[in-house]
Amino acid sequence: MSDRFELPSELNIYHALEARDALLAWVSERSVHGADYLQISARHVEEVDGAGLQLLASLSNTEHSWRLVETSEAFTEACKTMGFAHWIDSRYLSTSPAGART
Numbered sequence: 001m002s003d004r005f006e007l008p009s010e011l012n013i014y015h016a017l018e019a020r021d022a023l024l025a026w027v028s029e030r031s032v033h034g035a036d037y038l039q040i041s042a043r044h045v046e047e048v049d050g051a052g053l054q055l056l057a058s059l060s061n062t063e064h065s066w067r068l069v070e071t072s073e074a075f076t077e078a079c080k081t082m083g084f085a086h087w088i089d090s091r092y093l094s095t096s097p098a099g100a101r102t
Helices: 016-032 050-059 073-082
Strands: 004-006 038-042 066-071
Touching: 004 016, 016 050, 050 073, 066 073
Parallel strands: 004 038, 038 066
Antiparallel strands: none
């Protein structure tokens, strides 16, 4: 299983259930391996809404620490708009030539 979870390109209410199931399976697998924190990549996210961000916010209610390691421009803007700008931590992200934060 991958060291980082890749969020889908459509992180919205229409795909939140599928994304949740995949994310929970990945979190469970990472827990078995004793990961210190979970790395989440949003580099492919093209469409995101409140349901998609709520899915990530729910991780904060678990015993698992997580951080974003890559973000797309659309994801970054949605985080800023919805009050989750603190998720975009420059210590773990840098800007790539294509505009995505990696």
